[in-house]
Amino acid sequence: MHRYLFEHIDIPKENINIPDCTISQDEVEKYCATYDKKIESYGGLDFQLLGIGRTGHIGFNEPGSNVNSATRLIRLNSLTRLDAACDFNGLKNVPSLAITMGVETILNAKRIVLLGWGHKKAPIIKHTVEGEIEASIPASYLQTHPNATLVLDQEAACEITRFATPWRVMQCIWTEELKRKAIIWLSERVQKPILKLTDGDYNENGLSDLIAKGGSAYNLNIEMFNILQHTITGWPGGKPNADDSKRPERALPAKKRVIIFSPHPDDDVISMGGTFARLVEQGHEVNVAYQTSGNIAVSDEEVFKFCEVGMGIGDEKHALFDKIIKSLKQKKGSDTDIPEVRKMKSIIRQKESLASVRSIGLEDSNTHFLSMPFYETGEIKKKPIGERDINIVVDLIKKIKPHQIYAAGDLADPHGTHKVCLEAIFKALELLKKETFINDCYVWLYRGAWHEWGIYEIDMAVPMSPEQVLKKREAILFHQSQKDKVMFQGEDSREFWMRAEQRNKTTAELYNRLGMAEYEAIEAFKRYYF
Structure with a gap:
């Protein structure tokens, strides 16, 4: 207070x-x-x-x-x-x-x-x-x-x-988004694929005015089936030499410049590891930008382990390792780490990130560690977003001139870092509106380990095969400091790779129940218009 x-x-x-x-x-x-x-x-x-x-x-x-x-x-x-x-x-x-x-x-x-x-x-x-x-x-x-x-x-x-199912309690103005939400809800409620919904299903579940406006269940079903079908693509960067009028992304340019913004040094592979790998495999110029060091989420035990390894090798930095170990032994409760400990935690997360993205084919030169200043307090509580934070994002976007930006639209992380990082991106985009290249940039929002987009919100759905799911898991597991003892995992005790796989499988199952093709897993994105 x-x-x-x-x-x-x-x-x-x-x-x-x-x-x-x-x-x-x-x-x-x-x-x-x-x-x-x-x-x-x-x-x-x-x-x-x-x-x-x-x-x-x-x-x-x-x-x-x-x-x-x-x-x-x-x-x-x-x-x-x-x-x-x-x-x-x-x-x-x-x-x-x-x-x-x-x-x-x-x-x-x-x-x-x-x-x-x-x-x-x-x-x-x-x-x-x-x-x-x-x-x-x-x-x-x-x-x-x-x-x-x-x-x-x-x-x-x-x-x-009145927000979840407003058609049950009031007259609705049937926007495209609300229509989509209602038909998907109806399909789930009566447990039928969209193409099997009948006039009776609509009338008996409070959607009589929608069917009156749409003409018939047949017309509404076909329209909605096509909308959902067109969100699914195996070409997240656009499919070359193909009709892109019904696809989420443009066919041209065939090889796009891409920035994947990751609030912490593992959100990229946890949230969109399959899409990340697909973009690299399909020849796009992919860059990943880790917005924060993520050092606060590395346990003291992990640092202790790395210091002991360094000392065992016979490194000349014994005095530094000794200082770090002594500090950790004297640390009590929520004491702030000394700068050397915070630096060590940052390095651990950087090297894990490099190993992770190498496993999906990304060059080290395309990996950017932004270390935004708002995060570097050494405490859970961070500073408000500042001009320096925004300028760091602006400078990277201006340097790369991307055709695609992927950003974390998940505001449910336990300590609010995703929200601040997203705010920095949005403010940077506002400042860059006058730049000609930004008019050709699509912004896609992914969600993290805690929450997924509703099916009615999804604008692009990227399916994964069993082999691609395994490749994504392996990329996540390179983040060893976050594997067995996650500092801020919320009430879900599962490791992040487990959460991600289950979430992606659930999305695929929902699409399948609605009448779409059956996939092993799906990563979902919502387009942000600025």
Whole structure:
């Protein structure tokens, strides 16, 4: 609260009333009662600004909290602690206990606004808005409040009925995207390929006005089948000497200049390793740009191992290795690494990246380590994006003059780096709009290890054979520091290659169920227009 709010406004320090979690446990009960009495002495709360946890907690009122609960000590849910792990440099450093304002105090506020961001909050937001009011989801108590508002981004709101399936609750303006979303939803709901949907299927599932506008199920089905079929291509850089009017990418120029932007030094192969390899194999001038060093995600144990290897070889840098090892042994909790340790972690990730892209045929000279300054704090919390960050991206784009840019459109990574890196690319593109070459550049967004595009959002789908899936796996496995002990993997305990393969296979299965050809796996992309 101090870092993100109080240090930036003119509030007197004596007016800040965050519960004090440094007091001893035998003082907590009295302290909490005094806290509530102080609120009452001011006539209660006029305005309450809330977040929401994936358990449905408001404040830290975890599942099971009573509607009449007051300020008190609570034990944090395991999911809440997991979500906080990035802020505490690992799960082991996250507190197990917290003091929270009670549900009753919150609900007594005259005005409540709850903020919710990101797709991970979507299921709990849906229950909060549309589910039963119950103690297992404390946020659902807000349904009883006379003046409560939820402010959500698109991803957090995506499972609420009027956003997920608006045709079920209101009259719709049938844009092409909404039509696509509705027909794919219908196909999944009735478990039929698109070409087998009937007039009855549309009418019985709330889509009668769509079929009235489209003329018949036959017309709608053929149109949608063709749209989806045309997203599939084995030529992500465009197919030479072919009609490109129905393909996601242009046939010309036959050999394109490509930049693959990767926020961390493994997102490229995790998210689009098959497409990456295909672009190289098909003769395009492919460049990969690692936007950050990724050093924060290398464990101390990994550094210790490399230092011992170096010392065992008899390298003259024994003094440096000794300094690094001594620093790691003295390090406590979330202490910031000394510069030498951070440098070593950066080098580990660089060399893993080089090995990975070599395995798919890329030259070292086409690999760029941008080390954007916003990331280099030595801490989980990063600096805001700055002019230097944007200029680094601008300079690379101007140098290469790409026909294609691939960028991470996945905003669900646990510590927000993808979002900042994407923002830098978007701002760079805005600055480059006057350049003639940029008019010939297509921007394709991929998603990472946490979340995939919905089928209705996909503009290009690149299928992979079993051999290509294996090649992608091998490229991911060169990132050994991220293999067995991932620092920031979220609640998914699987290694990244496992997540990527399952996600790609699931996309292929969805296409197949809709009536498309059966593939081993598919990588998906959405085009960004700027």
